[in-house]
Amino acid sequence: MIAQLRGRLISKELDHVVVEAQGVGYRVFISVNCFYALPEPPQEVTMLIYTNVREDAIHLFGFLTPLERRLFTLLLTVSGVGPKVALATLSGYAAPELAAAIAAADSKALSKIPGIGKKTAERIIVDLSDKAAVLLKDLTAGPVRRTPISGVDQDAVSALLNLGYKESDAEKAVQTARHNLGETAGLEDIVRAALKQMLKG
Numbered sequence: 001m002i003a004q005l006r007g008r009l010i011s012k013e014l015d016h017v018v019v020e021a022q023g024v025g026y027r028v029f030i031s032v033n034c035f036y037a038l039p040e041p042p043q044e045v046t047m048l049i050y051t052n053v054r055e056d057a058i059h060l061f062g063f064l065t066p067l068e069r070r071l072f073t074l075l076l077t078v079s080g081v082g083p084k085v086a087l088a089t090l091s092g093y094a095a096p097e098l099a100a101a102i103a104a105a106d107s108k109a110l111s112k113i114p115g116i117g118k119k120t121a122e123r124i125i126v127d128l129s130d131k132a133a134v135l136l137k138d139l140t141a142g143p144v145r146r147t148p149i150s151g152v153d154q155d156a157v158s159a160l161l162n163l164g165y166k167e168s169d170a171e172k173a174v175q176t177a178r179h180n181l182g183e184t185a186g187l188e189d190i191v192r193a194a195l196k197q198m199l200k201g
Contacts (some may be wrong), residue, residue, distance in 0.1 A: 001053075002060060004025075006046040012038060015087075015095035017062065019045060029060035029083070032091035037064055052083055057085070059083065065164075068095040070135065078127045080120060088115040091122070100195035102132035137188065153178055156190040165198065173197045 005028065007021030016029045017038065028047060030038075032120060038045060047062040048069045061083060063069040068090060075086035080201065092113030101109040102125060110121035153174050160170035177193035185193075 001051045003051075004046065005049050005060070005062065008042065009039065009041045009043055009045050012041055017045075019062075020045065027059055027088060028060045030062050031068070033094055034062065034064055034068070034090075048172045056089070061087065063189075067099065067135070067163075069096060071095055071132075074128050074131055074135075076118075076123065078124050080123060080132050085115060085120065090114055090118070094164065095197065096165070096195070099132045099136050100198075102128050102190070104127050104192065104196050136192070138145060150183075152187050152190060155187050156194060158199055158200075159187075159191050160194060163195075169198060170194070 005019055005021055007019045010018040010020050010025055014028055014032060014035050017035075018027055020027045023077065028049065048066065049059040050063070050072055052059045052061060061072065063072065072083075072086050072090060073091055073130075076083065077082050081089075089110070090098065092098070093109075096150075100106075105125045107118065107121040108124055110116055110124060111118045112178065113121075116124075138173055151173055156174045156177070157167070157170045160173065163168060165173075173194035174190060176197050177190045181189055181193055
């Protein structure tokens, strides 16, 4: 099984790329968010890969972050969700926002994604909400960057930075979450509320 691919980006389409590694061109299916995050050809790229083996084909699915690949593999465990639907889900929101929506059981947000109906959104939440919450907790437990905000709110902002959000957006969301939840709210509650706030835009 191919787990990682490093090579020269030959071509780049909205749903797939071709990466040349040691003279072989690999077609790799990607999400829309991955498409916009990738550089332009012919730059070198390193992609995390999920290999899907079928009787009639071997398909490669590429990701730029461990979170995106982890969410993809989790989505595949949901009944009725195949690789195409999983990629559509990852195309609807950035990986941190998608994880937050699933953890918050926000079926309305998921059902807005093209190709994801109400029933599919509900199945995703039922099967993955707890796993997504654990995933977010593990991510926010890593090393943090220092910000002008102090105490628990500083840690919350730093956790959002680790998830890939801009500092100004993270600070604003944390301040809103703190205002809504009060002074006694803990780190996990602040992070989750801030993620929901950013998901709503």
